[in-house]
Amino acid sequence: MPEVETQHAQVGAAESWEDRVRRTFRAMVTAYTLESKLSSLYKAGKIVGGVYIGRGQEALSGALGACLRRGQDIFFPLIRDQAGRTAFGETLLDATRTYLGSVLGPMRGRDGNIHRGRPREGLPAMISHLGGGVATVSGMLMARRMQGSLGTAVGATCAGDGATSTGAFHEGLNLAAVEHLPMVIVIANNQYAYSTPTERQFACRSLVDRAVGYGMAGHEVDGTDMLACLEVLGSAVEAARAGKGPQMVVASLLRLSGHGEHDDAAYVPESVRQSPLGRDCMTVAETQMTEGGFATAGEIAAWREQAAEDVQAAVATAQQEPGPDPFRDDWNAYATPGFREQT
Amino acid sequence: MPEVETQHAQVGAAESWEDRVRRTFRAMVTAYTLESKLSSLYKAGKIVGGVYIGRGQEALSGALGACLRRGQDIFFPLIRDQAGRTAFGETLLDATRTYLGSVLGPMRGRDGNIHRGRPREGLPAMISHLGGGVATVSGMLMARRMQGSLGTAVGATCAGDGATSTGAFHEGLNLAAVEHLPMVIVIANNQYAYSTPTERQFACRSLVDRAVGYGMAGHEVDGTDMLACLEVLGSAVEAARAGKGPQMVVASLLRLSGHGEHDDAAYVPESVRQSPLGRDCMTVAETQMTEGGFATAGEIAAWREQAAEDVQAAVATAQQEPGPDPFRDDWNAYATPGFREQT
Amino acid sequence: MAEVTYIDAIREAQHDLLEKDERVFIYGQDVGKFGGAFKATQGLQEKFPGRVIDAPISEDAMIAMAVGAAVEGMRPIIEMQFADFSSVGFNQLVNNAGTHFYRTGVPVPITVRLPSGGTAGSGPFHSQMMEAIYAHYPGLVVVTPATVADAYAMLMESAALDDPVLYCEHKFLYRWLKADTMKGDPLPIGQARIVHPGKHATVVAYSAMVHEALRAAEELATEGWEIEVVDLRSVKPLDTDTVMASVARTGRLLAVGEAFPWGGVTAEVISRVASEGFHLLDAPPQRINARDTPVPYHPNLWRAHRPTLESIQAAIRNLLSL
Amino acid sequence: MAEVTYIDAIREAQHDLLEKDERVFIYGQDVGKFGGAFKATQGLQEKFPGRVIDAPISEDAMIAMAVGAAVEGMRPIIEMQFADFSSVGFNQLVNNAGTHFYRTGVPVPITVRLPSGGTAGSGPFHSQMMEAIYAHYPGLVVVTPATVADAYAMLMESAALDDPVLYCEHKFLYRWLKADTMKGDPLPIGQARIVHPGKHATVVAYSAMVHEALRAAEELATEGWEIEVVDLRSVKPLDTDTVMASVARTGRLLAVGEAFPWGGVTAEVISRVASEGFHLLDAPPQRINARDTPVPYHPNLWRAHRPTLESIQAAIRNLLSL
């Protein structure tokens, strides 16, 4: 198959606002298309383990990815960041190969689904334990600062409302603030952590009220509004780039899916679904695209078609590829030669 | 020896402001006296391990202990809370026995120094790992709430500026806020965590700026000013008692000793020592006592003498008592009969 | 008679505990209205309002909270969403809960449920066996029920013990393991059970591996080998006596575990038998564990990572040949 | 010739690493101007500005930070103020650092210094030996230097390895252990060393226990017993070959550890020898560990909690009589 068209920003290349908006929207469409496909594959028993999608968060995540520059910046995505990954330049094949367990994928069948990345290309691979991303990215940025190669690079990472309760998240935020690192920490308050509503998760008015306590700038945004996300994240990223230290961005939205595709989210009351939080950012964005003159309906349809083709191709490729072979795997957790246990 | 005169508040008994001020000051004097003695014993090699004292923090700690009611409230002290312990009603013997390793002490020689308590009497025994006290006290309060015995009890705990960086502290504060517990969390910003100055510990203007992020009330106080501490802590405790949820109190002061008695704190610059933070709360309090008409110089001198006698007696008693005998210790970490490893 | 599963037994035990003992409450992420990630608390919040409480994602605080509540006389049951996430509650478990009774004389009866072990596709962070980590520390009880009846009885007993208990429940068994009843004939925690008598070799296993060992024993029985299978049930305390008595009968020992190979239950079992029952052994004691890598995601790798019927059988054959 | 201590060697190794390898930096509480709680980094911040960095009290973040820095090509050395406090960095150590290479193919060369083990009066939370906990997990290297020369050479090598290393340095040895030079004849990590040759029994020890074992061997030598003492040096990888070769010569094995008795290094050593070297054994392999309680504060109890010259000697005598 032909390699998927590059959707990420080029380092150094100036990008117009219109281009960035278009790139964000296309990443959203691609992510939406991919995740719908992954969900079907899961329900058909073709993907084991689980599928975790970013329905309802495409605008926020895509906008963040679009504000970052592959090859320079660092993006530590979490479980609902398919759109951000795509906008940042992760290939669809990395996703499908990991979900389908291809030995040719970045995780070689050793890890799956959203537990993937290419750490040396600015895209760390999350562990499941929530909250540690902030400190990991801090370490990456501190390394570059020591090496003198930091330049105007920015590190970005995401967390859900639930992840804010972890000690790891707190320690990371504080460390980033003490080191005055060029970071953007995006909190997607999607109202639930699995089934747990925010009132069982925190007691403050808004999570953005935590920013001042770390001595960092705080921003709020309507996460269902693509253009607002692009604006707020854009200025947060620029502030971080400009040396203003870590920036916290808190977005309000609703997870428009289950926690994973096994979950019907029956615990979300209809009133919440019907509230402004429940707006589908995909629909909002489509209107913004056409009404703002960023794209015609025809262009959007073509993008959708292209996304469908690209996803189809990436899935087909990964499906044809072999899974890992236990007899050929080296079963070696050590980089040092000779340190493997002989078991 | 005669049991030391009770210095703590009686449950139910209304206490006048004057009485509370006097009780606080006496606890400060007692703590100061005890800790000076412990320091000498350490330097003479009579106490092994270490001695950690609350020099400079007597007013803050003593005021907190004085605002609590033994037999009802919970006090989870940290390493600089001798004054608070005394004001809360811990006996001097508990302290000297633990420091000197008497088998008759509450820790029976199994743990030492500030790692002591009587958990069933509202005085939990800290572990060294910082930050966990908030959640432990939360559990105690939640238990009582479930049992219907909470009444107007309040739980209080302390932390240093350094402990605020722990994940445990964050998780505990958030949990307490979500559960809307009657708690007072006192942060003694004494400018250093061991040798680490606050600018390497956090980047916010004041730690009190964290309160809003947990959805709790925040209070600031000059920790060198006994009367101010009593006022601010008094109203924080009353607010918690009145059902207003957790209260954070941040006090500014300076540790007027080393981290432990092995440390000369040479890293504290003279300018900091000479700043208002470096005021000795004992001196300030003495002036407040006499100028405010709470006590005459003669009374204070008598209290000092009494404290010296009491401390002397408590040390002498503990010193005469046996340490633990390894042949008689049951070496059993299990409450369940028969679960001990036969090693 | 209706079938009951292993997870039914866990749910039922929690129900019965809440009903019989007002000191019991449940605290964990999503345990309330949602009934828990594995439905182990389904319906309990409704039936016992105020006693089945949703926790924030704060494992460290959850354990510390439980210790505090236990000091005040409660008997909390803490659900970790997965055993793997107890790594962030590790400090409070080993340093607060584990030391509390020894240091202060005040017991802290808390039960921490650890959904443990692998299922295909769960990957490195939703598959771990953590019993060895906790068993290493003084003051903690670590149980590993392998049957529906033990799932019930041992959870009931765990909550009744005055010590902190890590209750390691195996996710693979949740719905796969069925029985006619959950009321078996209970043994106390600390006693192992001979689940398949034999005389040619002893296989010591626990948790899900008991079933693989049993299948191996049954298959080898068709060839005339009588393999004794011992289910440890609790790994701390570890019932050396039962293991030793079995080895006295068979002269041969294979210890099977699903955890990482360095240290752990199999090392402890072999070490005890070798030290105290050396003369009972007719052949070198053997062991088989998972491999020394993170638990892999892909089912191909996952199946080859942990001991299986085939690898256990091969290990027994090898043992019989020594 | 000037005497050097074990802690001098640790400081010097860090100095030399900073000097020779610009990828190395040090991160830890109070490591900067203050030079660390044990003075292991004294003077280094002044000499290497920007590369010896004070950390907030955030062990979890410190390890995660190190993993990130390692991904970007650095070789961080993280000082835990006490090994015991690594319990709050446990998750990042075992689940992020330990799995990183296997999962992503990207090595994370970090060295985490764990001031370990007891000194009288340190109590339950400033005395722990945590080697068994980390050795259980795949992907981590765990070293336990027992000599001044090893303290130096193994720290140099730890920082050069591409894997995450837990460098367990024993606090009791810091100033007590002295040598003429820190430049010994180094062995690579993964190789044990016979530190006292003998033929009647093998005592396997590591860290501070090597010295107790040596003293026991020396005292018994006056009675004509020739005890071979093996210093494991690293517990993961564990050098089974050297241990086995020694047992082949002596026929008797005692494993000595200062950690809690359930599981751990002694269980692993005995288990390996019993499984793979059963025929070499003329007597049941024995072990001796600390007791199964938190490390007690009072010197009376502390001395009776861990193995001592006397208890090791008694164990050897018993072993020789079996």
Ligand SMILES: Cc1ncc(C[n+]2csc(CCOP(=O)(O)OP(=O)(O)O)c2C)c(N)n1
């Ligand atoms: C430390 C830890 N505890 C528990 C879990 C299990 N878990 C995975 S996702 C999740 C909910 C996360 O909620 P949130 O952070 O709001 O993200 P969202 O799923 O809403 O995007 C939980 C509890 C985990 N991954 N890590």
Ligand SMILES: Cc1ncc(C[n+]2csc(CCOP(=O)(O)OP(=O)(O)O)c2C)c(N)n1
């Ligand atoms: C989790 C953890 N890490 C490290 C330590 C070691 N330690 C003990 S006290 C201390 C400094 C505490 O500073 P702060 O909280 O400001 O309290 P202060 O000593 O100033 O009263 C440190 C680092 C610890 N006790 N716990």
Ligand SMILES: [Mg+2]
């Ligand atoms: Mg959420």
Ligand SMILES: [Mg+2]
């Ligand atoms: Mg401080």
